[in-house]
Every structure is written in C-alpha cells, then in structure tokens.
Amino acid sequence: MGRNGGDEEMKSTVRKGPWKSEEDEVLLNHVKKYGPRDWSSIRSKSLLQRTGKSCRLRWVNKLRPNLKNGCKFSVEEERTVIELQAQFGNKWAKIATHLSGRTDNDVKNFWSSRQKRLARILQSNTPYSKSQKKRKENHSFEAANKSCLMKGESSSKDSGTSSLLDNNNEMTKMVPLPNYADHSCLDLGPNVANPEPIPLGKNSSNELQQHKHLQLFSLPQSSELPLSLVTEELIIDELIPMGKNLSIKQQPHEPPLLFSSPQSSELPLSMVTEELIHRLDSSFMNIFDGMDTCEIMQLPGEELPYFRGKVQTEKPMTPDSNFDDFPTDMFDQIEHLPSPSDW
DNA sequence: AAAAAGCACAACCGCCCGATA
DNA sequence: GTATCGGGCGGTTGTGCTTTT
Incomplete structure (x- = not known):
C-alpha cells in the first residue's frame, strides 16, 4: 500500500537533507517539461537521487511560483490562520x-511555533522574558495598578466611587480587552508592513484607576481546556500579569454569556476588537463563569471597551473576601507598587 | 564576548486516504 | 481486489540566526 510511502524508494541510495541549487534546477526543468506530476519518475530516470515525495515537497514548499518565501506572516494572514483554524481545525492545506503564496507547511510551522511559544509562556513562572516584559511595559503597569486594587488597596486617587459591589450586592467582574493597537502585544514581529490604524485607548489614567474593579480571573491548563490563539493571547496579555489561580468550570446553563452587539453607536470599538469579540470562543467566555449577564461597556476616560458581567453573590462581599480562596503566593510575580502613603 | 535560550524555518518520517491502473 | 502513487497530516529533528543572560 501507499502506507510504505517512499519506502519502496529506499532500495538504492537516496539523498536527503538540504537541497542544492543544481537539484532545484533539475527539478524545475522536470516540472517545466512534464508539469508538477510523475515525481517518482524523476528518480527512476536517474535525474535526482531524491524520493518522489521529497521532490514533490520541495516543489510545493519552495520552488512553486508565487511563494512568499522568507516573508513573515502579515497581520492579515495571522488573523486568517487563526480564524480558519478555528473553523476547519488543523486542515493546513485547506487553510493554506x-x-x-503560503503552503500548508508554512501554516503548520506558523501555528506550531506559536503554540510552543504560548505553551512556554503559560507554563513559565515568569510569564515574560525581559524583552517580552519590555514590549509589554504598559500592560504591566496597568496590571500592577489592577493588582493593587485586587488587594483591596484603594488608591489615594480613588474617590471611593468604585466598589466591588454595586447597589444590588452584585460583584462586578470587568475584563479589559488588550490594547491591540499596540501591535507588539500580538508579537507580530518587525516585518509588519502597514499596520492598520486603530484608535488607541489610554493605557493607564487616573480615571481608569478609579474605575478599575476587582478582577477575578483563572488561567486554565491548556491541556484541559483548548483555547483559541486569540483567547490565549488575551489571557497571556491581560490575565497572567495579574496573578491568579482559579479553575474554570463549564457553565451549566445555555448559552452562558451573551455579548451585547458592538454595533451600538456608543461603543466605538476598534476593528480588531470587534473581530476579537466575534472570535472569542466559549472557553474564554467561561472565564466569566457565574455571571448572569455580560455586556461590553466603556469606562469614562477609557477608549478600550470592557466586558462587564454581573455575578450573583450568595454572601455579603467584602473586598478581602474575594481573595480568601487564593493561594497566598499568587501575587508573588507581581511587582510591588509603592503604597498609597508613599505617593 | 561567549554561552545559552529562543525562534523560525526546512525537511523528513510514518501513517493514512483516495484515485487510478 | 490489489498495488502504486500523489497528497495530506501530525510529529519531529536539524540548522542557523537572533536575543538574552
């Protein structure tokens, strides 16, 4: 059967490894003459010491016309891959x-290297390398401010108008969307030509601090909860720096969360954000476990939209009670900020 | 400056599947 | 029905370059 693939071609010496330009030339001549077929005949005619399969791969991945060799994936291509992967699964050829100008191998390598990178980050105690940290300085600063609020340390600038509980004794979870206008947070690399102009939100502001509410997040084990890349990027960018250690449970009731339409005129969401919202998969939505409703809202003085969910609380909430179940060392990875008294 | 780590990419392998002779 | 072939896929390895330590 074809299962033994190129094994039948192992009878005599077969050349492996990197292709020489002479070999490429021979292969190209063959394709010019006979078209991209009869790969095994290349070897049977003693034109090359390569297997038919190897010839086909070389043609498909490197010699075919109009290939984007040595060119990094553009923003648009990344989006397309992420979107199509969610749609088709690992059908690399279909996605390609x-x-x-992209081959299935390109797409597969792109995907797997991103997965590896994400896995490394997710498994690491220190979420970012120094360079990554540098790239995410603004995020870290914002996260540190959040962590301050998480610990119940009210900022001196905090007028007290923001509370963990609203009038109905409901806890508010607000999940800030990453600022995708900062392309570095998507790690798109230096080769991104013509990034889309996206309205920028302020990374941090006094107003923002006033309205940052307690955040409770969980970081699922990637093995137990497959996340889309977009979701993982979201978690990595926004959740890891905050320090958290919860578990995620499936919402028992259908459909767990409804996002308000971003078409609403009072919500000037960026294009990327809108796309992001459409792509958020159910596993990410589970982060909002326990919320009865969820909506996208905009904070005063902040252009970035927020997810906002209402959580029914069974017992009276105090700021500290939100952390009772957290391991004591969960904030270790967060840089300490000066206490308000030092300001 | 050198070693280590990270990363992208090319190429291969084994297995599978469908088409075809 | 069977063998062969082309194609697809997941996994892996090797290599070279870049970045970090």
Whole structure:
C-alpha cells in the first residue's frame, strides 16, 4: 500500500537533507517539461537521487511560483490562520488555500511555533522574558495598578466611587480587552508592513484607576481546556500579569454569556476588537463563569471597551473576601507598587 | 564576548486516504 | 481486489540566526 510511502524508494541510495541549487534546477526543468506530476519518475530516470515525495515537497514548499518565501506572516494572514483554524481545525492545506503564496507547511510551522511559544509562556513562572516584559511595559503597569486594587488597596486617587459591589450586592467582574493597537502585544514581529490604524485607548489614567474593579480571573491548563490563539493571547496579555489561580468550570446553563452587539453607536470599538469579540470562543467566555449577564461597556476616560458581567453573590462581599480562596503566593510575580502613603 | 535560550524555518518520517491502473 | 502513487497530516529533528543572560 501507499502506507510504505517512499519506502519502496529506499532500495538504492537516496539523498536527503538540504537541497542544492543544481537539484532545484533539475527539478524545475522536470516540472517545466512534464508539469508538477510523475515525481517518482524523476528518480527512476536517474535525474535526482531524491524520493518522489521529497521532490514533490520541495516543489510545493519552495520552488512553486508565487511563494512568499522568507516573508513573515502579515497581520492579515495571522488573523486568517487563526480564524480558519478555528473553523476547519488543523486542515493546513485547506487553510493554506486561503493564503496566497503560503503552503500548508508554512501554516503548520506558523501555528506550531506559536503554540510552543504560548505553551512556554503559560507554563513559565515568569510569564515574560525581559524583552517580552519590555514590549509589554504598559500592560504591566496597568496590571500592577489592577493588582493593587485586587488587594483591596484603594488608591489615594480613588474617590471611593468604585466598589466591588454595586447597589444590588452584585460583584462586578470587568475584563479589559488588550490594547491591540499596540501591535507588539500580538508579537507580530518587525516585518509588519502597514499596520492598520486603530484608535488607541489610554493605557493607564487616573480615571481608569478609579474605575478599575476587582478582577477575578483563572488561567486554565491548556491541556484541559483548548483555547483559541486569540483567547490565549488575551489571557497571556491581560490575565497572567495579574496573578491568579482559579479553575474554570463549564457553565451549566445555555448559552452562558451573551455579548451585547458592538454595533451600538456608543461603543466605538476598534476593528480588531470587534473581530476579537466575534472570535472569542466559549472557553474564554467561561472565564466569566457565574455571571448572569455580560455586556461590553466603556469606562469614562477609557477608549478600550470592557466586558462587564454581573455575578450573583450568595454572601455579603467584602473586598478581602474575594481573595480568601487564593493561594497566598499568587501575587508573588507581581511587582510591588509603592503604597498609597508613599505617593 | 561567549554561552545559552529562543525562534523560525526546512525537511523528513510514518501513517493514512483516495484515485487510478 | 490489489498495488502504486500523489497528497495530506501530525510529529519531529536539524540548522542557523537572533536575543538574552
């Protein structure tokens, strides 16, 4: 059967490893003459010491016309891959047909290297390397401010108008969307030409601090909860720096969360954010476990939209009670900020 | 400056599947 | 029905470059 693939070609010496330009030339000549077929005949005619399969791969991945060799994936291509992967799964060839000049191997390598990177970050105690930290300085600063609020340390600038509980004794979870206008947070690399202009939100502001509420997040084990890349990026960018250690449970009732339409005129969401919202998969939505409703809202003085969910609380909440179940060392990875008295 | 780590990429392998002779 | 082939896929390895330590 074809299962033994190129094994039948192991009878005599077979050359492996990197292709020489002479070999490429021979292969190209063969394709010019006979078209991209009859790969095994290349070897049977003693033109090359390569297996038919190897010839086909070389042609498909490197020699085919109009390939984008040595060119990093653009923002658009990344989006397409993420979107199509969510749609089709690991059908790399199918996905590659939607990306002109890209091969299934390109897509697969792109995907797997991103997965590895994400896995490394997720498994690491220190979420970012120094360079990554540098790239995310603004995020870290914002996260540190959040952590301050998480600990119940009210800022001196905090007028007290923001509370963990609203009038109905409901806890508010607010999940800030990453500032995708900062392309570095998507790690798109230096080769991104013509990034889309996206309205920028302020990374941090006094007003923002006033309205940052307690955040409770969980970081699922990637093995037990497959997340889309977009979701993982979201978690990595926004959740890890805050320090957390919860578990995620499936919402028992259907459909757990409803996002308000971002078309609403009072919500000037960026294009990327809108796309993001559409792509958020159910596993990410589970982060909002326990929320009865969820909506996208905009904070005063903040252009970035927030997810906002209402949580029914069974017992009276105090700021500290939100942390009772957290391990004591969960904030270790967060840089300490000067206490308000030092300001 | 050198070693280590991170990363992207090319190429291969084994297995599977469908088409075809 | 069977063998062969082309194609697809997941996994892996090797290599070279870049960045970090």
